[in-house]
Amino acid sequence: MNLTEEQVLALAPDESSKKSGKELANAAKWVSRGTYQQALWGECKGSGSKPYQTQIDTAQLSFKCSCPSRKFPCKHGLGLMILYTRDQTGFQQEVGPDWVQAWLGKRAETAEKKAAKVDKPVDEAAQAKRLHARHAKVTQGAEELMLWMKDILRNGILTVPEKPYTFWENMRKRMVDAQANGLANMVQQLENTPFYQEGWQTVFLQQMVDIYLLLQGYKNIEQLSPAFQSDVLARIGFTQSQDELKNMPGVEDDWLVLAKTCTEDGNITTERFWLRGVNTGQYAMVLNFIVRGQVNSMLLAPGAFIHAELVFYPSVLPLRAIVKSHTALHRELPIKGVQTWMDVAMAQTQAREQYPFSQEAAFVVEALTPLQFNNEWWLRDQNSNLMRIPSYFSAQWHLLALSGGLPLKMAVVGKEDTYLPLGVWHQDKYITV
Amino acid sequence: MQHWNNLVQTAMLGTGKKTISDTDVPSALQAANTLVLQTSSLDKEEQFLQVSALALNYKQAGVQPLHKENILVTIAPSETLPYSNAASSTALTYVLHDQTVALLRYWLEKCKAANAIIPLVHLAGVLEEGKQHKSIRSLVRATAGNRAKWLAEMNTDWSYILKEETTSWDDASLDDRVALIAALHKEKPEEAILLLQSTWKGEDANSKFNLLQALDSSLHACDVEFITAALQEKSKKVKELASEYLLRIPSSPNIQRIVSLITKCFTLSSDGKKINIALTDEVIQALVETGQKVSTDPKDHFYMIEALLRMTPPVELSNYLQVTPTRLLELIEKHAHSSTYKQAIQDALDTFYDATWFEAVATFFPHKFYEEMLTIYDKPTFDAYVLPFLRKQLTNDMPRLVRFMSDVYPYEWSQAMGEEILKYTSKNGYEYNTPYYANAIDKIPASLVPYIAQLEPTDNYGGYYWKNVAVKLQSLLSRKQKINEAFHQ
Incomplete structure (x- = not known):
């Protein structure tokens, strides 16, 4: 697992979980802790008579904990991961105890069953x-x-x-x-x-x-x-069955998780993950809806590279996708972007030819300079062409600090003449902004 | 695009009132536009929507970036100092996450000591913290590098980076003026008094009281005239504080008057081996004139002498008698009321400590802790001096000792010191809460983490409270440990 503490905190379902997770990232709180291959586990002292058993599949970013919390991941899962990112020395390097082995075994069994699952016959007449x-x-x-x-x-x-x-x-x-x-x-x-x-x-x-x-x-x-x-x-509003999608062939690639944006509407939080394929050059947007109190099944850390098979929803411009399978990668990979805003404008025009509805798209642009002009923030390419940064973007000074007046390789998302910076390459490493 | 603007105008008024404009239609849309408007099977609203759909698609598909050649963007100057290392950058990520200013200050101090600057990924975050917290601004200035100055030219919120801030006395808030006077009075007492005098007449009673309080920890001979004048103020609070101050300044007329009386009560025998202590008629007369009741029984006179002695700078007495402090105390020890007089001198030393007395203090008052020893002893000697006081855990002494060790003692505590201090503070959770530990984090050694886990205050509520505080303290110390390791790489 090569996640940073920031990336682990980005997995937290809310602010209070972040805070509690940080407090539990304390060696004194853990009776035992260990790691073996993709598993990370620990026993955390809690209010109960027995310590809570926390286990994490770091390849799939799956969590399990014996605590009664309905949050996912719970504070113990977050605390254990943060502790691991801070200091790996206290983690025993050995095959875990029985409860860890049992959980990993069960996960493998479920995955096999899923793969072997034969669909029940469908009453096509009734369906029609x-x-x-x-x-x-x-x-x-x-x-x-x-x-x-x-x-x-x-x-x-x-x-x-x-x-x-x-x-x-x-x-x-x-x-x-x-x-x-x-x-x-x-x-x-x-x-x-x-x-x-x-x-x-x-x-x-x-x-x-x-x-x-x-x-x-x-x-x-x-x-x-x-x-x-x-x-x-x-x-x-006709929904596509996710099971059907998962049975379709996907696009397998190494993907960079460019960013995660969240919107809340009532009880539903919508997470929007933007990904970019390293080899295919394809962009993907993975939507994840979390109803308050329910388990969040999609955990992708912004800024991380993953190897994944994505299945795109059928579309003239495939963008929305589901993650069929994924594992974490432990290295930075090269990403090539377009050179200028005209390339972006051309790509958008071609998209409009095929798809007349308004839709945001992500791009990696090789060299953009953030600047102020007419009391607004803009991104300038090497040909002195400018696109606007939306007024709600709050990290403009952070962007400028990284730039120092020089161009940055940048990931953006937007449409028409307005693009939101998602992240930049700083010292050859992608960081979200 | 004018065509689109025309359509918006039509939409505003409604297709029922305004016909769909076919002027300004781009040539590429002309044919399709005409076809739509001539299709009689479509009602006006649908014709409008179709024409608008064509125009919108045309408009959006043709969006071009804004071309501007002459926007001047300056390039930030290169740095002369190296960025702090990767490990310290990681440590700073967590410090900024936690939003603990004391830890940030600690990080910045380490960065400054390492002659390095803040990594760019954290520069904006740290500059924002500096905007919020004046106390770290000078450190931010020292470690932000040239990029920060370049940014501050454009962002007025960060202009504190560009120059040392000077607070104007006339415009500053009361809190700022109190802080300014307290700091200036320690370094340049005459200047501080002149500054105070410049606006004193126009101050209200509350401001006068607060400003006068700012002198508390650094009273000086040059304050006497100003403080004496403050005795004429209308405010009772101001007058009482001025009176109290005058009894703490050795050169004040009040103290000099007491000195002139007490010295008349002490005489040495001709061989210098004995000291005679008694109220003389002249002293009795002077006391009576000031309204004091003096018992006619000479046996009661030593109480009067004790009271005078308590208000006398001991150094005045030793100087007057021309003996060393140690010799003076040896002579007093032979006197019939030695314990009373020694106690009075010990109390007087609390107010009028003098460096020339330190040997005598160490010999004759070993059970009394004097903060001033910090300026006299070297670190190992002072540590050895203070530790027994901490180990005693005396309820009366500990609050003062803990305050001193947290606020004045300039070094990180030793393991033994830390254990003793935490033993006391963990039992007094109300006073020593998380902000206390955060502020003192530079003094608390990271090696105390295992000890913290062992501390269990006895009462239930205290235990619960301490558990929460202890978790936060351990977290702070683990951050501190990471900072230490990062800057030692």
Whole structure:
């Protein structure tokens, strides 16, 4: 395991776990601790009569602990990993005790069973009937949404910011009833337009156009390519079975985890991991939804290299993926980026040719210089071309400190003329910002 | 793109009121645009959406970066000092994570001693800490390097890097002025008094009291005139503090008056082997004139002498009698009331310690701890001197000893010292909490970690409290250990 303490802390489910984990990264708290091959284990003194048994599969970043916490990883798992990153000398190098062996054995057994698992026969007729019924519902919902949008346009969007909450909420709920959750989210985004900001009209109209394109795409789905059909259905809200995806062939490569961004909506935290393939040059975005109180099954450390097989969702522009299998790599690998912003703009234009919906994309650009211009922060390439850094980016001075006025190789994500820095190569090592 | 702006205008007013503009349409879109607008099967709203979809895709697909040739970006000057090593950089990562200023100060001190500068990955983080905490700014200035100066030219929040900050006396807050006076008075007492006098008349009573308190730890002969004038203030608090100060300055008229009386009570025999101590008529008369009641029974007079002796700088007496302090105490030991007078001199030494008395103190008052010995003894001797006091764990002495060892003692404690101090502080969790240990972290040796695990205060609540504090202290010490190791590589 070659994670840094920062990377381990990035795995914590919340701030309090980080704090508790750091407190438990104390040799005095551990009755025993050891490591062997990919396993890391320890017994931690707790409030119970027996110490908690904590075990970690460092290759898969899987945790198990006998404590009653529902958080994942729990503070003991974090504490043990932090302690290991700080000081490996106290960890015995030997085959672990029975409880560690049993857990590792069980994990191997489960993995084998999964691999050998034969799918149950599916009642295709019933499945087709259910799908047909759903399409009927969605079609009806889509027609209502179209009518609602036309009403807005006929009357003008000038008074839209004054619309009551129910105006949006009723249509959003209607889309949920029509089993079109994707459309419901798009209505929600219309409501979330930053009406207090200058230029909200463009943002609102863009979103209206995106919805219209999707509705038209759905209406004429038979005329689209299979990949585009998948895109339209996914955006409408038809989910793709992860088991089906896992049975599909994936892209095997060494991947750099460029960054993890998190957003919270109610009880759901959405983690968005951006990855870049070392050999394929492909970018991937892995989404992970965590409902409060549930176990987080996706643990990728930003800045780390992994060897993984990713399966991409069917799309004309494959980006979203699931991780079929992965193991940690213990070395830095070379990543080649594009040279200029014009390369980025060209790639984005080509993407728009195939995929008319607005979507963020990640890039590695070989040499970008952060600078201030007209009270805004920008990234300048070697041809004096500039793209804007979004105003919510808070590490601009950190970026400037690393740069010193000279260009940096940088990973960014964004669209149109605005790109968010994710990380830079500093002294030949990738660090997230 | 004007075409898009026209469409936004139409959307604002509504397709019911404004027709869809077909002017300013880019030539590439012209044909498709016309086709949409001529399709009569589409209503106006759908025509608008289709035209907008075309325009949006055209606009977004054609986004180009902004080209600007002449934006001047200066290049940061190269560094003259090396960056601190990789291990110290890792240690700093954790220090910044923990947000413990005392540990950061410790790291910066080590970095400065190693003649190195902060690694770039942490520079912005440390500069931000310096912005928050004035106390580490001079260390940040010393270790931030040229890159920080380059950044500070652009970021006013970090301008403290560029020059030593000087607080203007007139504009500074009361807290800042108190700190300034306390520091200046230690180094240049005359200047501090002049500064105080410059605005004294305009200060309110509370400010006067606080500013006067700033002189407490460094009272000096040159303060007498100013403090004597403060006796005329209206504020009772100020007057009481001024009176108390005058009784602590050997050259003040109050003390000199006492000295003039006490010296009349002490006479040496002609062979110098005996000391005679008695109230003379002249002294009795002087005491009566000041309103003191003096017993007519000579047996009670030694109480009066004891009271005077307690307020007399012992060095004045030894000088007056022209004997060494040790000789003076030897002579007093032969006197009938020797224990009373010796105790009075010991108490007077608390206020009027004089370096010339240190041998006498060590011989005659071995059970009393004097902080001033730190300036007289070398480190091993002082450590050997203080350790027995710590081992006694006397409830009355320990708070003062712990304060001294944490705030004044300039070195890291030895293992034995640390064990004794923690034995006491662990039992007094309310006073010695996590911030206390964080602030004293440079004094606490990292080798105490195993000892901390053994400490178990007896009462339940204290035990629970200490457990929490101990975990944090161990964590701090493990960080400190990493810093030490990193800078010794």
